[in-house]
Amino acid sequence: MAGDVAVMNASGPTTGIGSTRGAVGDQILEVVSATHRYGEVTALDNVSISARRGEFLTLLGESGSGKTTLLRIVAGLERPTAINRITIDGVDATLLPANKRNTTTVFQHYALFPHMSVGENIEYGLKVRGMPKQERRKRAEKVLELVRLPGLYDRRVHQLSGGQKQRIALARALVTEPTILLLDEPLGALDEKLRIDMQVELKELHERLGLTFIYVTHSQEEALTMSDRILLMRHGRVVQEGPPTDLFERPAARFVAEFMNVENLLDGTIESMRDGEATVRIGSHLLRGPWTGRGTAERGAKACVAVRAERIQLGSAPAQDASSINHVPCRPGVTIYKGKYVDQMLGTEIGPVKARVWDRSMEVSSASAFWWRVGDCAVTPIAAD
Amino acid sequence: MALAEHAAGMNLRQFLPRMSAGIWSLSGFTFLWFIGIVVPLIGILLFSFLQTKGIKVQWDLTIKAYEKLFFYGGGPLIGRTIRIAATMTVIELLFAFPFALWLAKGAKNQNLKLITFTLLTVPFFLSPVARVIVWRSVMSVQGLVNTALLDIGIVSEPVEWLIFSEFAVHLGYLGQYFPAMVWPIFLSIALIDDEYLEASKDLGASRFRTLVHVILPLSLPGIVAGIIFSFVPMLGDTVVPQQMGGGNVMMISHNVYTMIGAANFVMAAALSAIILAIMLAFQVVLWAALRPVGGINNVFASLHR
Numbered sequence: 001m002a003g004d005v006a007v008m009n010a011s012g013p014t015t016g017i018g019s020t021r022g023a024v025g026d027q028i029l030e031v032v033s034a035t036h037r038y039g040e041v042t043a044l045d046n047v048s049i050s051a052r053r054g055e056f057l058t059l060l061g062e063s064g065s066g067k068t069t070l071l072r073i074v075a076g077l078e079r080p081t082a083i084n085r086i087t088i089d090g091v092d093a094t095l096l097p098a099n100k101r102n103t104t105t106v107f108q109h110y111a112l113f114p115h116m117s118v119g120e121n122i123e124y125g126l127k128v129r130g131m132p133k134q135e136r137r138k139r140a141e142k143v144l145e146l147v148r149l150p151g152l153y154d155r156r157v158h159q160l161s162g163g164q165k166q167r168i169a170l171a172r173a174l175v176t177e178p179t180i181l182l183l184d185e186p187l188g189a190l191d192e193k194l195r196i197d198m199q200v201e202l203k204e205l206h207e208r209l210g211l212t213f214i215y216v217t218h219s220q221e222e223a224l225t226m227s228d229r230i231l232l233m234r235h236g237r238v239v240q241e242g243p244p245t246d247l248f249e250r251p252a253a254r255f256v257a258e259f260m261n262v263e264n265l266l267d268g269t270i271e272s273m274r275d276g277e278a279t280v281r282i283g284s285h286l287l288r289g290p291w292t293g294r295g296t297a298e299r300g301a302k303a304c305v306a307v308r309a310e311r312i313q314l315g316s317a318p319a320q321d322a323s324s325i326n327h328v329p330c331r332p333g334v335t336i337y338k339g340k341y342v343d344q345m346l347g348t349e350i351g352p353v354k355a356r357v358w359d360r361s362m363e364v365s366s367a368s369a370f371w372w373r374v375g376d377c378a379v380t381p382i383a384a385d
Numbered sequence: 386m387a388l389a390e391h392a393a394g395m396n397l398r399q400f401l402p403r404m405s406a407g408i409w410s411l412s413g414f415t416f417l418w419f420i421g422i423v424v425p426l427i428g429i430l431l432f433s434f435l436q437t438k439g440i441k442v443q444w445d446l447t448i449k450a451y452e453k454l455f456f457y458g459g460g461p462l463i464g465r466t467i468r469i470a471a472t473m474t475v476i477e478l479l480f481a482f483p484f485a486l487w488l489a490k491g492a493k494n495q496n497l498k499l500i501t502f503t504l505l506t507v508p509f510f511l512s513p514v515a516r517v518i519v520w521r522s523v524m525s526v527q528g529l530v531n532t533a534l535l536d537i538g539i540v541s542e543p544v545e546w547l548i549f550s551e552f553a554v555h556l557g558y559l560g561q562y563f564p565a566m567v568w569p570i571f572l573s574i575a576l577i578d579d580e581y582l583e584a585s586k587d588l589g590a591s592r593f594r595t596l597v598h599v600i601l602p603l604s605l606p607g608i609v610a611g612i613i614f615s616f617v618p619m620l621g622d623t624v625v626p627q628q629m630g631g632g633n634v635m636m637i638s639h640n641v642y643t644m645i646g647a648a649n650f651v652m653a654a655a656l657s658a659i660i661l662a663i664m665l666a667f668q669v670v671l672w673a674a675l676r677p678v679g680g681i682n683n684v685f686a687s688l689h690r
Contacts, residue, residue: 077583098586111584115602124598125588176588 028053028212029074029180032084036069036236043069044080045236051180051214056206058215058223060247061233062259067216068184070233074214075182076101089179099128104173105182109189110165112157118144118168119153125176143175146205163194170205180212187222199225220260224248232256250292254382257306263354264312266305267382270297278379280305282350287326289377297381307377309343309356314367327371328353346370426661433654440648450655463659466637469551470619473558474566477615478608480559481566485607486600488567489574490582505564513624517557520629524548524556549631557629558622562615569614573607574600605678609671616667620660 029051036044044066051057059067072078074086076098086093093101104125112121122143123136131139137153144150147167152160160168166186173181183202187195203226206213217223223230224244231241240252251257257265268282278291280303287305297303305326317327330353333345342360346353346367355370434446451459492498508516523529524547531543546552577600585595626636637656644653675681 075587077587098583099589099591103587105584105587107580107584109580111578111580113581113584113599113603124585124590128585128588128590128594128598172588 026053027051027087028055028089029214030085030087031070031074032086033082034070034073034080034084034086035082036066036073036078036080042236044073047233047236047238048084049231049238051212054210054212056203056213056215056226056228058217058227058230059233060217060220060223060230060259062218065233066236067218067231067233069236071105071182071184071214071216074180075103075105077105102176102179103182104176104178105184106166106169106173106186108185110169112160112165112169112172114157116157117153118155118157118160121157121168122172122175124172129176139175140171143171146174147171148201162190163198166190166198170202174209174211178211180214183213183215185217186215187217187219195222202226220247232259234259249378250290251306251378251380252293254304254306254380257304257378257380262306262378263309263356264305264307266307266350266353268303268305268350270299270301270303270379272299273297277374278303280379285328285350287328287350287377288374289326289379290375292378293381302382304380304382305377306380307372309354310341310358311372311376312353312355312370313372314344314355314357314370316369317371321373324374325371326374326377327369329369330367332367429654429657430661432651433658435651437649437651450651454652454655454659459659462635462637462640463663465635466620467663469554469558469634469636470616473555473562473619474612474616476555476559477562477566478612481563481570481611482604482608485567485570485574485604486596489571489577490579505567508561508564513561513622514628516561517624517628520553520557521548524553548629549633551630551634553629553631554626554634554636557625558619561622561625562619565614565618566611569610570604570607573604573610577603602678605675609675609681612671617664620663 027050029049031047031049033046033048034044035042035046043064047066047070049057049070059070061067069078073080073083074088076093076096083094088101088103113124116124119137119140122140126136126139141150141153144152147170149164149167149171152164152168157165157168166189169186186202187198190198199222202213202215206226215222215226224247227244229241229243230247232239232247234255240247240256242250247256248260251260251262254265254267266280266282266287268280268287271279271281271286273279273291273296276291277288278297280287280289282305289305289307291297293303317325328348328350330346330348333347333352336343336345340358342357344355344357344367346355353370355367433450434448436443436445436447436449488498488501492501521528525531526543526545526548528547530547531540534540534544535542581599581603582595585599590598621638622636623638623642626634626639627642630636630639637660641653641656641660644650644656672681
């Protein structure tokens with residue numbers, strides 16, 4: 001493992017890898033006030049981001065949220081309509097074209113050159129930098145080992161499986177020893193099993209190389225699994241940023257909760273706020289939960305109680321905990337068998353609620369009430385920002 | 386009628402019970418191709434080895450026609466034809482590639498693109514004679530160019546080699562076969578996914594490197610097609626040498642025409658056979674030229690993507 005790191009740090013005619021230049025943790029990327037429009041459509045609306053050296057930063061969002069545009073601006077493949085500054089590893093890169101920036105991209109559809117062999121593909125970045133053939137070959141063989149595909153050097157691109165293409169694209173991007181590795185939905189085209197394996201592998205690779213990764217995905221699961229920090233984007237803006245636990249546990253807006261797959265989003269109005277805890281009125285019910293939006297909310301403002309299905313307990317609340325739980329009566333609806341667990345739909349006065357039951361011995365279809373701990377839900381504002 | 390066909394079909398099916406529809410159509414087309422193309426070619430070849438006395442054909446194989454051909458200046462004729470066609474193919478390629486590249490990847494204005502496309506189809510619906518004849522009024526002794534040159538005072542008397550010369554034949558070919566070269570190259574470049582160009586740039590390649598290492602090899606199918614579609618028809622073109630050469634520039638195809646006019650069918654057949662031989666030789670050259678990039682199969686393999 002140490003050997004592999006040494007490979008990537010080996011200095012050569014190419015510019016040195018990022019981590020050899022400065023201390024881990026300092027700013028390696030800074031994008032200040034980037035705006036990009038395609039005709040009338042604003043893809044990116046005055047966004048600023050930064051990344052620390054060695055960080056795994058994920059740009060998460062639906063298609064059209066501006067995440068790929070932002071990545072392409074960092075790569076230099078897109079010239080933004082308006083921008084204050086891009087700094088890559090201390091160098092002002094605002095006006096540098098893609099071929100002059102020491103960033104490489106793993107493209108969504110890999111973009112492996114069809115007329116070249118695997119080896120030629122990997123060596124391409126070294127070839128255009130004028131590295132001699134023998135040295136190129138040596139590095140290509142090493143990086144092939146790094147992505148666990150030794151012996152594929154002479155293979156043609158169309159002979160590769162999807163997973164292999166993905167790794168070769170990764171190898172091609174890594175071999176030039178970039179300052180920042182940009183990944184544009186690299187696992188999007190793989191089947192589920194392979195995707196999960198690759199997530200783990202990418203995470204391991206990131207830790208071994210100490211390289212800065214900027215990863216674009218629409219999958220909250222991928223983002224949670226791999227990232228040090230997530231930027232959730234919507235309509236060309238950053239809606240929330242923070243470590244995975246922040247986005248998962250403390251969504252700053254209803255949209256975030258929805259995007260992070262919180263099953264139950266119960267809309268109501270703020271009744272009162274006290275010590276960061278909000279009370280929300282939905283019909284005649286009062287529900288409490290920690291306020292996770294920015295600042296505080298006014299009484300009467302629209303708010304949403306977000307609670308995950310697995311946090312909901314069926315049955316009557318334990319009496320001694322009455323002060324720290326939300327309790328709602330219900331009538332049972334459909335039971336959906338999911339294999340590992342059962343999803344129980346519940347009809348309530350505050351709308352349909354989904355509860356997830358892991359205990360197979362539990363009698364789910366007769367529940368007349370359910371409850372959850374106040375700390376197990378989040379109260380968010382309804383407006384996007 | 387329909388019944389008869391049906392019955393015939395039935396008979397054939399009984400006759401060849403295990404042949405699938407695919408094999409049927411394939412062998413059918415091969416048969417038609419054989420009847421329509423190969424048989425006449427064999428006929429021409431055969432005919433070129435005969436002799437005529439008056440209007441009577443003598444059925445003894447002989448190479449008299451070829452002997453005569455080379456005795457009466459056939460060598461320079463063949464040489465000139467190949468030289469002019471080859472020169473113009475190279476010039477067409479040099480003009481067409483940048484143009485096709487611009488049209489496929491550079492041009493952003495949709496209206497401009499549309500107009501260009503339309504202009505490129507002109508040679509396919511306007512008679513070649515009509516197109517070539519225009520040059521005459523431009524390049525002749527009293528033509529546009531000479532009048533202008535005289536008026537400005539660059540020359541004191543008309544430049545005569547502008548028309549009815551080798552220069553004029555070259556010029557005539559230029560416009561005529563430009564679309565034939567541009568179209569296939571344009572198509573093959575347009576088929577190159579922009580992501581490849583971005584990947585190349587992203588990996589540090591300059592525009593020139595991207596052109597050499599990515600665009601050029603991936604557009605090779607179009608380049609090969611363009612070369613075939615301009616070189617081969619140039620060999621057989623009768624209009625340009627006649628209208629632009631005006632009898633001063635002898636080329637094979639034009640001579641075939643003259644020989645047929647003179648009812649010298651054997652000589653016409655011999656000249657045609659030589660064009661056929663040049664085309665075959667051209668194929669061999671092309672095949673050899675593509676060896677370094679992995680042969681013709683590999684050129685088209687890059688279309689698998």
